[in-house]
Amino acid sequence: MRKVILMVLLAVVSNSALAEWDKVGSNEIVTIYTDSTTISRTGNMATMWHLTDFKRVKKDMGATYMSTKDQYEYDCKEEKSRRRAFSEHSKSMGGGEVVYSDSFTTKWKAVPPDSGIEILWKIACEKK
DSSP states (O other): OHHHHHHHHHHHHHHHHTOOEEEEEEOSSEEEEEEGGGOEEETTEEEEEEEEEEEEEEEETTEEEEEEEEEEEEETTTTEEEEEEEEEESSGGGOSOEEEEEEOOOOOEEOOTTSHHHHHHHHHHTOO
């Protein structure tokens, strides 16, 4: 039984290590990356994971973290987005321990022009 658990844990860790994070933007607070291998499209809809790497430690409800991984769903035709899942990590680039995670779907929001979300929407929907 221990071997099975160890194999499952190794598979999860190696999948995280294989993520191909591409830098898409940065400012004085954060750097944002996407993993194009996670893009899934069906009709006018797309989903994609992105990683937010913070320059300083963030605190939320007692937990401290340095990065988050978020899965967003994008309506490519209507120019909307919503979060589907996320996790907060104790170290940069999604490393360290997961200090909090949840999967829930937020309400659709319009993609604001000239924003980080617009950049992510364009990548997920292949808008150039």
